[in-house]
Amino acid sequence: MELHQLTIHELQKKLRGGDTTSVDVVESVIRRIDAVEDRIHSYITLMKDSAREEARRADEEIRKGNARPLTGIPIAVKDLICTKGIRTTCGSKILSNFIPPYDATVVEKLRDAGAVFIGKTNMDEFAMGSSTETSHFGVTRNPWDLDRIPGGSSGGSATAVAADECIASLGSDTGGSIRQPAALCDVVGMKPTYGRVSRYGLVAFASSLDQIGPFTKDVEDCAILLNVISGYDPRESTSVQVEVPDFTSFLSEGIEGWTVGIPKEYFIEGIDPEVEAAVRKAIGVIEGLGARCVDVSLPHTEYCLAVYYIIAPAEASSNLARYDGVKYGYRSKDCRDLMEMYKRTRSEGFGMEVKRRIMLGTYALSSGYYDAYYKKASQVRALIKRDFDEAFQSCDVIMTPTSPTPAFRIGEKMDDPLQMYLSDIFTISTNLAGIPGVSVPCGYTAGGLPIGLQFLAAHFAEEKLIRIASAYEKHSKIEKRRPNL
Amino acid sequence: MEYEAVIGLEVHAQLLTDSKIFCGCSTRFGAAPNANACPICLGMPGVLPVLNRKVVEFMMKMALATNCSINGQNVFARKNYFYPDLPKGYQISQYAQPPAEHGHIDIEINGDKKRIGITRIHMEEDAGKLVHDEVNPSSYVDVNRCGVPLIEIVSEPDLRSAEEAATYLRRLHEILVYLEICDGNMQEGSFRCDANVSIRPKGTEPFGTRAELKNMNSFRNVQRALEYEIKRQQYILEGGGQVIQETRLWDDSQGVTLSMRGKEEAHDYRYFPDPDLVPIEISDGWIEDVRKTLPELPLEKRERFIRDHGIPTYDAGVLTSNRALADYYEEAVRLCGKPKIVSNWVMGDLLRFLNEEKRDIRECILKPSDLAEMINLIENRTISGKIAKEVFEDMYRTGKAPRRIIDEKGLVQITDEEALKKTIGEIITANPAQLEQYRAGKEKVFGFFVGQVMKVTKGKANPALVNELLKKMLAG
Numbered sequence: 003m004e005l006h007q008l009t010i011h012e013l014q015k016k017l018r019g020g021d022t023t024s025v026d027v028v029e030s031v032i033r034r035i036d037a038v039e040d041r042i043h044s045y046i047t048l049m050k051d052s053a054r055e056e057a058r059r060a061d062e063e064i065r066k067g068n069a070r071p072l073t074g075i076p077i078a079v080k081d082l083i084c085t086k087g088i089r090t091t092c093g094s095k096i097l098s099n100f101i102p103p104y105d106a107t108v109v110e111k112l113r114d115a116g117a118v119f120i121g122k123t124n125m126d127e128f129a130m131g132s133s134t135e136t137s138h139f140g141v142t143r144n145p146w147d148l149d150r151i152p153g154g155s156s157g158g159s160a161t162a163v164a165a166d167e168c169i170a171s172l173g174s175d176t177g178g179s180i181r182q183p184a185a186l187c188d189v190v191g192m193k194p195t196y197g198r199v200s201r202y203g204l205v206a207f208a209s210s211l212d213q214i215g216p217f218t219k220d221v222e223d224c225a226i227l228l229n230v231i232s233g234y235d236p237r238e239s240t241s242v243q244v245e246v247p248d249f250t251s252f253l254s255e256g257i258e259g260w261t262v263g264i265p266k267e268y269f270i271e272g273i274d275p276e277v278e279a280a281v282r283k284a285i286g287v288i289e290g291l292g293a294r295c296v297d298v299s300l301p302h303t304e305y306c307l308a309v310y311y312i313i314a315p316a317e318a319s320s321n322l323a324r325y326d327g328v329k330y331g332y333r334s335k336d337c338r339d340l341m342e343m344y345k346r347t348r349s350e351g352f353g354m355e356v357k358r359r360i361m362l363g364t365y366a367l368s369s370g371y372y373d374a375y376y377k378k379a380s381q382v383r384a385l386i387k388r389d390f391d392e393a394f395q396s397c398d399v400i401m402t403p404t405s406p407t408p409a410f411r412i413g414e415k416m417d418d419p420l421q422m423y424l425s426d427i428f429t430i431s432t433n434l435a436g437i438p439g440v441s442v443p444c445g446y447t448a449g450g451l452p453i454g455l456q457f458l459a460a461h462f463a464e465e466k467l468i469r470i471a472s473a474y475e476k477h478s479k480i481e482k483r484r485p486n487l
Numbered sequence: 488m489e490y491e492a493v494i495g496l497e498v499h500a501q502l503l504t505d506s507k508i509f510c511g512c513s514t515r516f517g518a519a520p521n522a523n524a525c526p527i528c529l530g531m532p533g534v535l536p537v538l539n540r541k542v543v544e545f546m547m548k549m550a551l552a553t554n555c556s557i558n559g560q561n562v563f564a565r566k567n568y569f570y571p572d573l574p575k576g577y578q579i580s581q582y583a584q585p586p587a588e589h590g591h592i593d594i595e596i597n598g599d600k601k602r603i604g605i606t607r608i609h610m611e612e613d614a615g616k617l618v619h620d621e622v623n624p625s626s627y628v629d630v631n632r633c634g635v636p637l638i639e640i641v642s643e644p645d646l647r648s649a650e651e652a653a654t655y656l657r658r659l660h661e662i663l664v665y666l667e668i669c670d671g672n673m674q675e676g677s678f679r680c681d682a683n684v685s686i687r688p689k690g691t692e693p694f695g696t697r698a699e700l701k702n703m704n705s706f707r708n709v710q711r712a713l714e715y716e717i718k719r720q721q722y723i724l725e726g727g728g729q730v731i732q733e734t735r736l737w738d739d740s741q742g743v744t745l746s747m748r749g750k751e752e753a754h755d756y757r758y759f760p761d762p763d764l765v766p767i768e769i770s771d772g773w774i775e776d777v778r779k780t781l782p783e784l785p786l787e788k789r790e791r792f793i794r795d796h797g798i799p800t801y802d803a804g805v806l807t808s809n810r811a812l813a814d815y816y817e818e819a820v821r822l823c824g825k826p827k828i829v830s831n832w833v834m835g836d837l838l839r840f841l842n843e844e845k846r847d848i849r850e851c852i853l854k855p856s857d858l859a860e861m862i863n864l865i866e867n868r869t870i871s872g873k874i875a876k877e878v879f880e881d882m883y884r885t886g887k888a889p890r891r892i893i894d895e896k897g898l899v900q901i902t903d904e905e906a907l908k909k910t911i912g913e914i915i916t917a918n919p920a921q922l923e924q925y926r927a928g929k930e931k932v933f934g935f936f937v938g939q940v941m942k943v944t945k946g947k948a949n950p951a952l953v954n955e956l957l958k959k960m961l962a963g
């Protein structure tokens with residue numbers, strides 16, 4: 003095994019035991035990036051020089067006995083998480099020259115934990131997409147099949163982990179943007195509870211749905227990274243003051259005696275038979291671990307997509323109003339007046355999908371339509387949340403496929419936004435309800451494409467997700483493959 | 488046909504908090520452009536607002552002072568529109584579920600009390616400012632004012648004339664300044680007023696089509712603009728025309744209102760609850776804590792001064808127009824127990840000197856305790872009222888205590904009868920002609936002798952004593 007293939011916890015041991023150095027780990031990762039990046043395109047911005055410098059300092063700290071959870075470990079960050087002094091583009095032309103003068107809270111936390119920043123990962127423009135095809139900086143390819151999409155919007159964060167171009171990464175999840183690419187790239191991806199991880203410094207797509215979360219090679223790493231990034235932040239009003247347990251302490255707890263809910267609404271027509279078969283097989287594994295699997299009902303599931311595509315664009319239309327060419331970012335040249343500057347800057351600076359959603363959202367909030375769209379959607383959202391609250395009265399976790407299909411071909415759904423939106427059908431409700439969810443690898447199709455399994459839990463019950471995901475990971479007996487690059 | 492106006496006012500008051508509503512930047516006026524700015528003020532991507540609780544408290548003070556009911560839960564909303572002085576592309580304001588509603592204040596019009604309803608009070612952030620360079624055509628944005636906290640106070644359409652509107656506005660202004668939550672400076676824009684005005688035939692119920700008036704930056708301009716607008720609408724209706732719904736700007740130099748934008752061009756602000764902020768919970772306990780900090784309000788103070796101090800309504804009005812002035816007056820009264828005399832000095836010499844120098848009572852170095860002391864010195868005849876004028880001016884200029892001035896200048900009143908008799912005797916001897924005239928019945932000459940005595944004693948002679956002795960001695 004090469005250093006770049008290892009996990010956080012494996013590297014922690016090697017680094018602390020003096021078996022390797024952070025400089026060696028970073029060089030190994032950089033060599034891997036040099037070898038595969040032009041085929042995959044995980045990154046928008048690489049930070050090789052500063053990573054090498056951070057690695058040297060990390061090695062000093064380790065020598066002094068000051069190793070922290072992530073000391074010396076190369077981490078990648080989605081390019082909508084602000085990094086002080088490092089360009090943060092959101093995959094958009096309109097922010098192609100934006101250099102934040104501040105770090106996001108999660109970046110500060112990673113820094114405090116000793117992480118080495120290796121780069122900023124590619125994404126759908128402003129996180130609007132399920133395939134990482136809408137980035138101004140080009141598409142990201144799935145390491146398992148370079149003709150296919152990696153999922154999205156955090157596609158680059160998923161592929162960087164899947165192709166060993168980093169050890170772990172952060173993404174953001176507004177409707178599945180961590181879990182769906184994790185499923186399609188065969189890695190672990192978690193969306194924590196809304197309010198668990200500070201959104202300060204996360205460029206907003208839909209503020210009431212966005213949440214930062216980890217991409218890792220296994221569940222143990224997921225727990226380690228979750229420990230680092232969780233916690234109340236006085237700079238973020240929706241961040242919640244709840245205790246953060248040591249998530250790694252739940253890894254071996256098991257799920258004996260648990261009740262696991264299987265929502266019948268999630269096994270719909272249109273679900274890929276191989277995906278369904280893999281998930282059905284997983285039910286057997288879970289039962290083998292001493293849990294009881296029961297049917298649960300989430301009756302408002304059919305409205306999730308509609309509700310999401312009103313609330314998310316509505317918030318986005320307002321969140322993206324600030325990109326007007328006045329203060330920072332792209333500004334169209336030689337405009338005669340203010341109105342022309344606004345129009346041309348935004349027409350030239352935003353891509354098609356972003357414009358589509360700004361128009362959708364603007365319409366949904368317009369006077370005369372607000373009650374029928376935004377207000378109604380907010381009411382239905384409350385019902386969706388109630389569905390989950392009620393379901394969790396009778397079960398510990400809910401288990402579903404992460405994505406209805408494995409990775410599709412690049413370009414396949416670009417002209418059909420509705421088909422594209424359906425790829426998040428199993429992940430969107432989580433964000434609407436604000437609950438946590440995790441996707442773990444659950445096998446491969448006959449064609450060798452990864453399949454993901456999703457676990458959902460009640461608000462702030464991430465430890466249950468860690469328990470079941472870890473137990474499943476250990477006992478599913480899925481032979482671990484590596485993409486052939 | 489006789490028409491009556493229907494007017495409602497929207498007042499924006501900048502709150503005197505040290506820091507802005509959603510970030511830690513200073514609210515200080517007059518700083519260099521963009522000196523009071525941070526990524527939150529600049530609407531940079533990813534940064535988030537955190538509510539300054541002081542703003543909620545200030546809003547609650549105004550709500551309680553205007554008899555509003557306070558809603559236990561209220562939310563911030565985004566008001567979306569594009570303008571370069573609005574960095575986020577939306578203003579954080581409040582729309583549905585305002586924090587305070589259903590209030591009122593009482594105003595006095597020609598001696599009659601009238602109750603004006605307050606529809607709502609809500610909190611919001613101010614926008615920045617644009618600076619235009621005409622010579623080298625370009626515009627600059629100054630975000631210092633972005634995020635300065637405002638409350639908007641919306642009245643019911645209860646006002647029926649420009650005069651009523653101006654009176655209401657003055658009362659509102661007075662309350663805000665009394666509460667020390669707004670400096671009330673209209674020129675610097677910390678107290679701004681928009682008006683909705685329509686007219687209808689007197690005695691009818693339905694409202695006419697209204698115009699919204701903006702850009703009136705003084706009480707006088709509000710009254711003038713409303714008077715003009717009422718006449719304008721009347722002229723239209725009398726000519727058989729129709730008033731159109733629009734926003735009009737007051738042009739101070741021409742003394743007219745001009746159309747700014749019509750109803751069709753009105754913004755659709757697309758209000759929706761701001762997902763970056765959680766609902767504000769206001770407990771009954773918090774309301775009571777704030778209520779305890781409320782000062783006596785101008786109207787109550789006015790009535791108390793009239794009732795307990797027995798000073799005229801006019802005096803009470805002047806003295807309570809400014810909380811610091813009322814405090815000054817009251818402190819002096821507490822120390823000397825002479826309300827009307829204190830009032831005369833404060834309203835007379837003190838306000839005259841302050842006005843001459845355009846100074847505020849808070850900058851006055853003459854202490855109320857010294858004014859009280861001086862009044863006591865007049866009462867116990869240490870100095871005469873005339874000398875007191877001189878002492879007062881000296882106190883005002885130097886801040887010295889009255890005793891010290893009197894001692895330094897030797898101004899103690901001469902009440903020594905023997906000494907005065909001697910002086911008067913000498914004066915009578917020196918003016919035999921005038922003495923003869925007086926004794927011949929020319930009473931006016933008495934004044935000449937008083938003048939002579941005052942001249943010789945440099946005004947220090949006790950006037951009553953001088954009168955008494957002169958009368959006796961001139962009679963022979």
Ligand SMILES: [Zn+2]
Binds near residue numbers: 507523524525527528
């Ligand atoms: Zn600021």
